[in-house]
Amino acid sequence: MNTNDENETLLKIFLEEAKDLLDAVSATLQVWSKDLNNKSCFADLKRDLHTLKGGARMVNQPALSSLAHETESFCESLLAGGIPADRQAYEKVCANQDQMVHILEGLLPPKPVASTEDSVKPESSPDTVNDMIRIRSDLLEKLNNLSIESNITRVNMGHYVDNFNTHIGEIARLTKSLQEKCRLIPKSVDLHVNSEIVGLINLNKNLVQVHGNIDALLSQQSRVEMELQDRLVDTRMVAFSSVVPRLSRITRQIAAELHKKVDFTVLDVEGEIDRTVLEHLVPSLEHLLRNALDHGIELPEKRLLSNKPEIGNIQLRFFRMGNEACIEISDNGAGIDPEVIRKKAIKLGLVSEETRLTTDEMIRYIMEPGFSTSEVISEISGRGVGMDVVNTVVKGLGGNLAIESQLGQGTKFTIRLPFTMSVNRALLVVVQGQNYGILLSNIESIILMNVQEIKEVLNLTTPVITHNDKVYQLKYLGDALSVQEKPIFVDMQENMPVLLFNFLDFNAALLVDSLAGSQEIVVQTLGPQFKLMDIFSGGTLLSDGSVVIILDVYTIAARAIKNGNEKMEVPVITKKPAVVLVVDDSVTIRTVTKNFLERHKFMVVTAKDGLEALEKLEQMRPDIILLDVEMPRMDGFQFAEKVRSDAQYANIPIVMITFCAGDEQKRHAEALGIKKFMGKPYQELELLETINALLGKT
Amino acid sequence: MGSFETLLNIEQNCRSNAASIPRQIITEKDWFGIGFRSNNLNFVCPMGFVSEVLRWSEITPVPAGQSWFRGMTNLRGRLLPVTDLQGFVTGASHAAKPLSRILVISSEKVVFGFAVEHVLGIERFFGEEIKPANSILNIKEYLPYLQGAFERDHQPWFILNFELITKTSEFYHILSARMGTANG
Numbered sequence: 042m043n044t045n046d047e048n049e050t051l052l053k054i055f056l057e058e059a060k061d062l063l064d065a066v067s068a069t070l071q072v073w074s075k076d077l078n079n080k081s082c083f084a085d086l087k088r089d090l091h092t093l094k095g096g097a098r099m100v101n102q103p104a105l106s107s108l109a110h111e112t113e114s115f116c117e118s119l120l121a122g123g124i125p126a127d128r129q130a131y132e133k134v135c136a137n138q139d140q141m142v143h144i145l146e147g148l149l150p151p152k153p154v155a156s157t158e159d160s161v162k163p164e165s166s167p168d169t170v171n172d173m174i175r176i177r178s179d180l181l182e183k184l185n186n187l188s189i190e191s192n193i194t195r196v197n198m199g200h201y202v203d204n205f206n207t208h209i210g211e212i213a214r215l216t217k218s219l220q221e222k223c224r225l226i227p228k229s230v231d232l233h234v235n236s237e238i239v240g241l242i243n244l245n246k247n248l249v250q251v252h253g254n255i256d257a258l259l260s261q262q263s264r265v266e267m268e269l270q271d272r273l274v275d276t277r278m279v280a281f282s283s284v285v286p287r288l289s290r291i292t293r294q295i296a297a298e299l300h301k302k303v304d305f306t307v308l309d310v311e312g313e314i315d316r317t318v319l320e321h322l323v324p325s326l327e328h329l330l331r332n333a334l335d336h337g338i339e340l341p342e343k344r345l346l347s348n349k350p351e352i353g354n355i356q357l358r359f360f361r362m363g364n365e366a367c368i369e370i371s372d373n374g375a376g377i378d379p380e381v382i383r384k385k386a387i388k389l390g391l392v393s394e395e396t397r398l399t400t401d402e403m404i405r406y407i408m409e410p411g412f413s414t415s416e417v418i419s420e421i422s423g424r425g426v427g428m429d430v431v432n433t434v435v436k437g438l439g440g441n442l443a444i445e446s447q448l449g450q451g452t453k454f455t456i457r458l459p460f461t462m463s464v465n466r467a468l469l470v471v472v473q474g475q476n477y478g479i480l481l482s483n484i485e486s487i488i489l490m491n492v493q494e495i496k497e498v499l500n501l502t503t504p505v506i507t508h509n510d511k512v513y514q515l516k517y518l519g520d521a522l523s524v525q526e527k528p529i530f531v532d533m534q535e536n537m538p539v540l541l542f543n544f545l546d547f548n549a550a551l552l553v554d555s556l557a558g559s560q561e562i563v564v565q566t567l568g569p570q571f572k573l574m575d576i577f578s579g580g581t582l583l584s585d586g587s588v589v590i591i592l593d594v595y596t597i598a599a600r601a602i603k604n605g606n607e608k609m610e611v612p613v614i615t616k617k618p619a620v621v622l623v624v625d626d627s628v629t630i631r632t633v634t635k636n637f638l639e640r641h642k643f644m645v646v647t648a649k650d651g652l653e654a655l656e657k658l659e660q661m662r663p664d665i666i667l668l669d670v671e672m673p674r675m676d677g678f679q680f681a682e683k684v685r686s687d688a689q690y691a692n693i694p695i696v697m698i699t700f701c702a703g704d705e706q707k708r709h710a711e712a713l714g715i716k717k718f719m720g721k722p723y724q725e726l727e728l729l730e731t732i733n734a735l736l737g738k739t
Numbered sequence: 740m741g742s743f744e745t746l747l748n749i750e751q752n753c754r755s756n757a758a759s760i761p762r763q764i765i766t767e768k769d770w771f772g773i774g775f776r777s778n779n780l781n782f783v784c785p786m787g788f789v790s791e792v793l794r795w796s797e798i799t800p801v802p803a804g805q806s807w808f809r810g811m812t813n814l815r816g817r818l819l820p821v822t823d824l825q826g827f828v829t830g831a832s833h834a835a836k837p838l839s840r841i842l843v844i845s846s847e848k849v850v851f852g853f854a855v856e857h858v859l860g861i862e863r864f865f866g867e868e869i870k871p872a873n874s875i876l877n878i879k880e881y882l883p884y885l886q887g888a889f890e891r892d893h894q895p896w897f898i899l900n901f902e903l904i905t906k907t908s909e910f911y912h913i914l915s916a917r918m919g920t921a922n923g
Contacts, residue, residue, distance in 0.1 A: 186816065189816040190815055190816045192816070475799070475800065475802075476799075477802075522802035522803055523802065523803050523915075524802045524803075565817070565818050566818075567811065567818060567820065568818065568820050568849060568851075569849060569911060570808070570820050570822075570851075570910065570911050570913050571820075571913070574801075574803070574804075574913065574914050576803065577801075580799075580811050580818045582813055582816065582818070586813050587797055587799065587813065588797075588798075588799040588810075588811040588812060588813055588818060589799065590799060590801060590802075590811065
């Protein structure tokens with residue numbers, strides 16, 4: 042290898058390394074931005090920059106190495122306390138990082154290394170890069186399919202081997218009976234069959250042995266195939282967090298161009314996503330960020346004028362809800378003005394002057410092709426893709442784009458994508474002898490319920506159970522699927538499993554006949570005939586080759602439970618029932634109040650005194666607190682003081698219920714911001730009105 | 740004449756009078772198809788439509804599905820939806836027997852399975868005339884999916900085109916009425 046080749050190889054290695062290092066720096070900057078005094082960040086930055094500097098010198102990149110050096114020294118001073126760790130310092134490091142990324146991008150070959158040909162030759166590279174090669178995705182896809190097929194062949198072979206075993210058993214039985222019969226033949230007519238029978242017995246023994254060997258090999262193969270399948274599936278998945286450095290850098294760059302101040306907050310981005318999906322999605326995410334910066338976040342002066350913190354905030358969140366991966370990008374900027382949208386829509390002839398549209402409907406118009414409120418669009422958001430393209434991309438991936446916006450408050454974009462292409466762990470449940478799969482990620486917890494208790498609960502008009510202070514509506518899965526209305530209780534069966542789900546807008550508990558274990562599954566689509574059946578999210582093959590339908594529990598529960606309520610004409614006050622914390626030392630008052638409020642669709646949590654109420658507060662956040670004054674251990678006032686001193690709970694309205702309230706007490710209560718005094722015993726209607734009024738206000 | 744010549748003569752005689760081997764008289768008018776039975780009728784489906792014939796294996800039923808929708812089965816690692824032919828057409832699905840088979844139909848990259856009573860094998864019609872099916876068919880529900888019929892030994896063989904089934908909108912409404920009402 043000549044020196045030129047060697048330099049080129051080295052440079053390639055360095056570029057890979059530098060990219061990783063700068064991504065790491067970017068991630069550290071994220072952490073730093075949240076806590077400007079976080080000393081541990083400076084050490085991390087220093088270390089990464091030092092490595093970068095060394096590498097840059099090695100491949101003779103003076104611009105990069107001196108910039109890295111400069112930033113490293115800066116971080117050193119920060120660490121030593123020589124320079125104050127303030128926003129200015131943070132922005133300086135950010136600017137340097139951006140410049141380094143810029144230099145790095147200039148060094149990359151015109152076409153980014155993306156194809157097999159461009160990959161680093163393994164034989165000529167040191168160990169550090171040996172573990173990374175690039176493979177065409179269709180090849181992986183093919184391998185994946187082959188692996189599934191091989192698995193199924195093995196399963197079928199297993200069935201035949203079992204069959205074979207049955208025949209061997211049969212031969213053994215027949216041989217034995219033959220042997221018995223031969224004993225009955227008189228010695229005089231000896232046909233000399235004994236040696237043949239012995240031969241048969243030996244053959245049979247051999248066959249049993251052969252079967253044992255085949256069986257052992259098959260189970261070994263099964264283990265290997267499972268492992269192979271797992272690894273192949275892994276190759277499809279990438280961590281969502283891998284795009285975060287890129288997104289945060291873009292945000293910073295654009296913010297700087299637009300002279301806007303913004304914090305980019307990243308919330309729980311743990312979790313993996315199908316690589317192809319992510320690749321298609323990144324330009325759209327970038328567009329949404331541009332949009333948020335350009336149209337959302339206002340200039341610092343303007344923000345100050347409208348009583349907002351000078352520095353805007355853009356949040357990125359990646360999480361799983363049900364069978365979907367959700368990506369949320371929200372800003373606390375100006376929001377979308379529905380009036381501007383409406384005027385534009387009228388101008389474009391999309392709606393007529395007279396059409397009355399709700400805010401949500403109007404906002405949806407920004408996803409129309411060719412819709413751009415060009416008066417306010419600058420080159421920042423104009424240069425990329427439009428909202429209609431974002432919408433098309435998301436739809437193309439089988440997802441959905443939702444926009445929520447409040448004028449002056451901000452905008453939230455939520456992208457929901459199906460998980461169909463990925464691997465999941467599913468719980469197999471049995472209903473009426475049939476297996477169904479439920480993705481484990483959906484399930485909050487699984488409890489065993491006493492059969493007697495189940496029977497009682499199911500007889501209620503609205504069957505509900507409480508677990509960890511949360512109320513769940515109970516439904517038999519067979520009923521929800523219209524397979525069988527009531528569970529068939531088996532004698533001697535004491536418990537039945539109940540799966541608990543916490544969805545964003547309601548809680549549900551699904552009763553099943555039994556559980557059949559959990560396993561890794563690849564969800565496949567069920568085909569065009571299932572387009573109208575949204576209660577399934579797909580199907581999968583178990584290791585024995587049988588098909589299991591995967592349930593979309595959110596849709597099933599929503600339909601069975603929420604629609605069920607509407608049918609019963611119970612007034613649904615809010616989407617999510619308001620939670621009332623009832624604190625009273627009298628068990629009677631607690632029970633009466635609980636029953637009364639539950640009849641009116643509230644979720645009720647009770648506590649017998651202030652101390653217990655504080656414990657409950659650690660587990661949940663009530664929307665309103667009904668509070669007695671005289672209680673052991675900690676009385677109502679002491680409790681109210683504690684609550685008010687905690688910023689998290691300071692705004693929860695408190696209603697005091699007491700026998701006699703003196704002026705002194707009332708003043709004390711007012712000082713604590715207690716909204717309302719009620720006499721004991723309270724009038725049910727008055728209590729209900731008070732609660733509704735207070736909840737309406739908050 | 741020696742005995743050998745006699746034998747040669749016999750051979751000659753046989754050859755000249757023998758019926759020719761069927762292969763030699765294949766004409767362009769010959770029609771091939773997969774023959775199967777459903778609802779006690781003989782059907783044929785043009786070759787090429789059926790990509791394979793599966794033995795009856797375990798089919799996972801789909802809750803809230805139409806009665807004619809048998810469920811999903813495993814086609815070498817792919818999920819195959821299985822529709823009961825008789826059930827889809829007449830409303831009453833056939834009872835699966837050991838001879839029941841699943842015809843795998845590929846249509847525009849999508850595969851569908853159709854459960855039938857019995858697969859008879861490859862049927863061949865020697866230039867027989869295709870007649871309109873309506874005159875000889877007594878179960879009229881099949882009519883929209885037929886492309887005529889052959890007649891052999893006074894037995895009608897109806898030509899069934901599965902694409903005419905997979906193009907109907909009913910075929911995609913596998914949700915049973917029970918669940919349909921729940922959806923509002």
